[in-house]
Amino acid sequence: MNVVADACPLIFLAKIRYLDLLDxxxxxxxxxxxxxxxxxxxEPVPPDEAEEIGxxxxxxxxxxxxxxxxxxxxxxxxxxxxxxxxxxxxxxLVLTDDRLVREMAAVAxxxxxxxxxxL
Numbered sequence: 001m002n003v004v005a006d007a008c009p010l011i012f013l014a015k016i017r018y019l020d021l022l023d024x025x026x027x028x029x030x031x032x033x034x035x036x037x038x039x040x041x042x043e044p045v046p047p048d049e050a051e052e053i054g055x056x057x058x059x060x061x062x063x064x065x066x067x068x069x070x071x072x073x074x075x076x077x078x079x080x081x082x083x084x085x086x087x088x089x090x091x092x093l094v095l096t097d098d099r100l101v102r103e104m105a106a107v108a109x110x111x112x113x114x115x116x117x118x119l
Contacts, residue, residue, distance in 0.1 A: 004031045004086040005060075006096035007039040007078060009115045014040070014052040021118060022056070022095075029061040031089055033081040037062050074100055086110050 003026045010032070013019040022030050040053055065081040065088075075083075079101050086094045087108050094105035094112050102112035 001026055001028065001093060002031060002086075002089045002091040003028075003093045003095065004082055004089065004091040004110070005036065006032075006082045006094070006098065006101060007036045008097040009095040009118060010036070010040050010053070010056070011049075012097070012115045013118065014049045014056070017048075017052060018119065019052050019056045023059055025118065026093075029059055030056075030095075031061050031063065031085060031091065033078065033085050034062055034064045035078040035081050039078050075104075083108065 003022075005022070010019065013021065037057065041050070045053070063085055065084050075098075079096075079098060082094065082096065083101065083104050085091070086105060091110045094101070094110045095114070095118065096102055096105065096112060097114045102114070105112040
C-alpha cells in the first residue's frame with residue numbers, strides 16, 4: 001500500500017512516541033517529500049522527538065518534488081508537494097490533519113487519514 005504522509009501526523013506521533021506505529025500498520029515505506037522532511041526536522045525539535053523522527057526516517061522514503069501544480073491558494077508548498085507525490089505514486093492513503101489537504105486527497109482518489117485515525 002502506498003502511504004504518503006504530511007508533516008502534522010508525523011510531528012504529533014513523534015511527540016507521543018508512536019511514530020513507529022506507522023511501520024507496524026503499513027506495509028512498505030511511508031512516502032514523504034523533502035519539504036515535509038525539512039518541516040518535521042525544523043528547529044526547535046526536542047532531542048527525544050528528533051531521535052524518534054530519525055529512526056522513522058531510516059525506514060521512510062523521502063522524495064524531492066520539483067514541479068508541482070497548485071491545488072489551492074491556502075495550502076503550503078509542503079501540502080502541494082504531498083498531494084503531488086500522492087498523485088504521482090497513486091497513493092491509497094494520505095496521512096494529514098489538514099482539512100483542505102484531506103479534501104484534495106479524496107478528490108484525487110486517495111483515502112485521507114489523520115493522526116486520530118492512525119491511533
